[in-house]
Amino acid sequence: MPTVMITGANRGLGLEFTKQYAADGWTVIATCRxxxxxxELATIEGDIQVHGLxxxxxxxxxxxxxxxxxxxxxxxxxxxGMFGPxxxxxxxxDFAAWEEVQRVNVFAPLKIATAFAGHVAASDEKKIVxxxxxxxxxxxxxxxxxxxxxSTKTALNMAMRxxxxxPASQGATIAMFHPGxxxxxxxxxxxxxxxxxxxxxxRRSIAGxxxxxSGKFFNYDGTSLPW
Numbered sequence: 191m192p193t194v195m196i197t198g199a200n201r202g203l204g205l206e207f208t209k210q211y212a213a214d215g216w217t218v219i220a221t222c223r224x225x226x227x228x229x230e231l232a233t234i235e236g237d238i239q240v241h242g243l244x245x246x247x248x249x250x251x252x253x254x255x256x257x258x259x260x261x262x263x264x265x266x267x268x269x270x271g272m273f274g275p276x277x278x279x280x281x282x283x284d285f286a287a288w289e290e291v292q293r294v295n296v297f298a299p300l301k302i303a304t305a306f307a308g309h310v311a312a313s314d315e316k317k318i319v320x321x322x323x324x325x326x327x328x329x330x331x332x333x334x335x336x337x338x339x340x341s342t343k344t345a346l347n348m349a350m351r352x353x354x355x356x357p358a359s360q361g362a363t364i365a366m367f368h369p370g371x372x373x374x375x376x377x378x379x380x381x382x383x384x385x386x387x388x389x390x391x392x393r394r395s396i397a398g399x400x401x402x403x404s405g406k407f408f409n410y411d412g413t414s415l416p417w
Contacts, residue, residue, distance in 0.1 A: 191237075192315060195219040195263045197245055197302065198270030200231040202374035203321060206385040207267060210393060212236025219263065221245075221254070221270075245270045245298035255305040264315035265396060266306050266362075268299035271321060274338040288338045295342035300349045304358060311360035318359075319396055320350050322366040322407065329416040347407055347417065354405030363404045367392055370410045 194211050198204040199220035212218050212234055221243035222228050228240055241257075244250055274291035275284050299320050310316055324330055326343035347366050354364040371381040372388045388410055395412035407415045 191215045191217060192264035193217040193219065193262060193313065194265040194267060195221070195306065195309075196267045196269055197221050197243065197298075199240075200228045203369055203372065203385060203389060204267075204269040205230060206389040207269060207393075208238065209234055210389055212238055219258070219261075245302065246293045248301055251298075251301050251305050255309070258306075258309060261309055262313040263306060263309040264313040264317065266303065266310050266318045268302055268318070268320040270298065271295045271343075274342075277335065278337050279335050280337070283337055288342075291338050291342050292345070295339075296345045296349055299346055300353060303350070303353055303364070307358060307360045307362060310362045316362045317396065317399055318350075318362045318364045319399075320346060320364075320366045321369055322347055324368040324409075324415065326366075326368075327407075327416055351405045361401075363399050363401050365396075365399055365403055365405075366407045367395065368407075368409050368415060 194216050196204050196207050196218060199208045200222035208218050208220050208231060218238045219241065220231060220238055221241045222231060223244055225240045225242040231240060241254055243254055272291055272294045275287050303318050310318055323343045325340045326347050328344065331340065350364055350366055353359050369388045369392060370383045373379055373381040373384050391410045395408060395410060398412060407417060409415050
């Protein structure tokens with residue numbers, strides 16, 4: 191069976207990704223900050239390997255890549271991310287917080303993609319997927335708030351678009367997805383869809399990716415989104 195690696199697998203979208211892939215018989219490499227207290231992640235049945243990983247800690251990323259040397263990863267899911275301070279407008283921007291969110295939402299996914307590119311290249315599916323947001327779309331942005339989250343997800347899209355064209359990607363198909371406005375801790379209870387709906391559609395869209403889709407930005411249902 192194929193193998194998927196999921197960052198931030200202990201809650202929200204990452205937890206639902208883990209549940210669904212494990213239920214379908216995939217081997218799941220599930221990462222979270224504290225592997226000794228993974229919460230609900232520990233109760234999921236299936237072939238699940240839990241590893242500790244602080245995604246912004248580059249030495250930890252390199253160590254895990256080395257520990258998993260020789261493991262082929264069909265789908266690498268850069269799911270871990272953070273919103274940062276909410277309600278940020280021009281007079282209240284916390285630039286120190288902005289730097290922290292940038293490290294998690296932009297630097298970490300690119301570092302993980304580069305560290306595990308060889309693992310992905312050794313697989314059958316060869317896919318790297320990053321969870322982005324419609325809030326990253328410059329064309330769709332009409333609100334004058336949330337500088338931090340919006341800009342870091344836009345930067346993520348650009349970084350991965352560039353990586354898709356870099357020989358270092360080793361031929362992987364790389365795509366960014368908006369998961370929808372989902373009822374998670376980040377999305378809130380008033381969001382449009384639940385995690386099951388989001389991840390069911392995302393998995394279908396990921397399964398349908400081809401090399402022609404590399405470097406593109408999609409909605410969870412597989413439709414293209416404007417940059």
